Amino acid sequence: MTTNDVAPQELAALGEGDRASLRELLRGRRSIRGYRPDPVPQELIREVLADATLAPSSMNTQPWKFHVLTGGVLDRIRAENSRLMLSGAPIQREIAVAEKYEGVHRDRQVDIAKRLFAAMGIARDDTDGRLDWTMRGFRQFDAPVSIVVAFDRSLEPIGPVAHFDLGAVVHALVLSAWSHGLGTVINSQGIMQGAVVRREAQIPDDQTIFTAVAMGYPDPDFQANLVRSARESVDDVTRFVGFD
DSSP, X not given: OOTTOOOHHHHHTOOHHHHHHHHHHHHHOOBXXXXXXXXXXXXXXXXXXXXXXXXXXXXXXXXXXXXEEOHHHHHHHHHHHHHHHHTTOOOBOXXXXXXXXXXHHHHXXXXXXXXXXXXXXXXXXXXXXXXXXXXXXXXXXXXXXXXXXXXXGGGGGGHHHHHHHHHHHHHHHHHHHHHTTOEEEXXXXXXXXXXXHHHHHTOOTTEEEEEEEEEEOBOTTOGGGGOOOOOOOHHHHOOOOSOO
């Protein structure tokens, strides 16, 4: 039996306590957009990533690669990302993204924006405040750590499958971080200028940049950190077929 195997008696011992803990973690986690400046120990990040890499993947392909950035490297990425976006430079994401959302998806996007602006006291006509908020995203919300998630470029022909697996590992990552007292926000704004990220982080050419996760200790005084997004009910998004 390997260290990752679970004996039958251990499976039988999984009880209400385990389910309750997971439920509390899922319901307690939220996106953190304001951080204390305290550095995050490398060993703690290793623990989080060790948890994350237990995520399932298609046929055990484990396509994920992590580039953990902090200090001067991250500061340079923030500065150049911000400069280019302010100058109107075209977006250089390495994977295709929707130009805009429509219908109910757009409604949900607008709803969370309204909640965040209200928490931060940013009025609808506050152009400067809204621009400042946008720029915070391009700076990865000034978090002390950014984890750039990439995958092997050889998997691009089966992109949706690899993307699905990366979603699983990122979800595991943010849950593990929360359980360790760390906040995160999945932050694609921080990698809008992929060439900058690739150059400064020295990401190999045989990897494709997928997304980034800002990480750090939550600032308890940052009001947006208290915001929770609205979620659809199970009945609204689910069909049960074949049940009596």
